[in-house]
Amino acid sequence: MTLLKVDNLGKSFGGVKAVDGISFELKAGELLALIGPNGAGKSTTFNMVNGQLKADQGSIVFDGHELVGQKPREIWxxxxxxxxxxxxxxxxLTVAENVQMAMLSHDGKLFSMWRRAADHKRDEALALLDQVGMKAQADRPCSELAYGDVKRVELAIAMANAPKLLLMDEPTAGMAPKERNSLMALTKELVVQRGLAVLFTEHSMDVVFAYxxxxxxxxxxxxxxxxxxxxxxxxxxxQEVYFGSGKTFEKIAEKAAEVNAAVGAATA
Structure with missing residues (x-):
């Protein structure tokens, strides 16, 4: 089922066309990578889908709703x-409270001063943290976590509104290779379990080709x-505009295929 349909999307800044009439679709249960060299229009496209930028032309239809002109909170x-x-x-805040804050916001109760985050849907927050492997650290402050664990908490926060579409902006930036593969393997598992659609930008080509x-x-x-x-x-x-030689490109793809095979064997 097509969940996101982008048609003839365009955005200009002054006389420069940052995005020039692009179209694509994304189905439920699919990970779609948005890649390109610096200045290609990736961030502009991503931010139009999220509502941070308003498109000059075209449409973005998500689950039957037009998103162009909507604010990020409305889209969320x-x-x-x-x-x-x-x-x-x-x-x-603790790991659990971070997720509970997102749940409070989704339920429209973020500014109810009488309600503490720690009292709101704790069991549901713990269930989400369990899915991302962070339940055991639920009561630790986020300030004490390693960066890879913070990224897992952020993923749980992003899942707090039970999304159908997940936008991930360079999800593995700043992470070591082992952490990158762990986070993306987890994301792929959530896609399969929940039937999510994921649109992500990424500079690490091994991650892109593996997942x-x-x-x-x-x-x-x-x-x-x-x-x-x-x-x-x-x-x-x-190969010409992004990767240079095909030989270099093939090496990246081959390495990623090995990672993908290893992940598949581990999760089978």
């Missing part, structure tokens, strides 16, 4: 979660290719 309430390149949590079901490639604001990883690997235009 419709079932769109998001993680950020730099993990955003409340360092002074993306499909890829869309932007260059200078235009969509130049889309398809499955092997199709993108062999696409001459992608």
């Amino acid at each position: 309430r419709k079932g769109v979660g998001r993680t950020f390149q730099i993990a955003e949590t409340f360092a002074s 993306a079901d499909r890829m869309i490639v932007l260059a200078r604001g235009r969509l130049i290719a889309q398809g499955k990883p092997l199709e993108i690997r062999d696409h001459p235009k992608v």
Whole structure:
């Protein structure tokens, strides 16, 4: 089932077309990677889907709702979660309270001063933390966590509104290779369990090729290719504008395939 449909999307800044008439679709249960060189229009596209930027043209239809012109909070309430390149949590609150704060916001009770976050849907918060492997640290302040664990907490926060679509902005930025694979394997598991759709940007090509079901490639604001990883690997235009030589590109894809096989064996 198509959950997100982007059609003829465009955005200009002055006389520069940052995004120039791109179209793509995303289905439930699918991880779609949005990649491209610096200045390709990735962040602009991502922020239009999230509502941080308003499109100049085109449409973004999510689960039957037009998102263009809607604010990020309105989009979030419709079932769109998001993680950020730099993990955003409340360092002074416990792990569980961070998730409970997101639940309070979703339930429209964030500004009910009589209600403490620690009293709100704790069992549901713990269940989410259990899914991301952080239940045992539920009562620790986020300030005490390693960065990889903070990213897991952020993922639980993003899941607090039971989203159908999850937007992940460079989810593995700043993480070691082992942590990167652990986080993305967890994300893929959640996609399968919950039937989520995930749109993510990422600079680590090993992560992209290991975990993306499909890829869309932007260059200078235009969509130049889309398809499955092997199709993108062999696409001459992608190799030319993004990866340089095909030989280098093939090595990245081969390494990622090994990671994907190992992950598949571990979770089978």
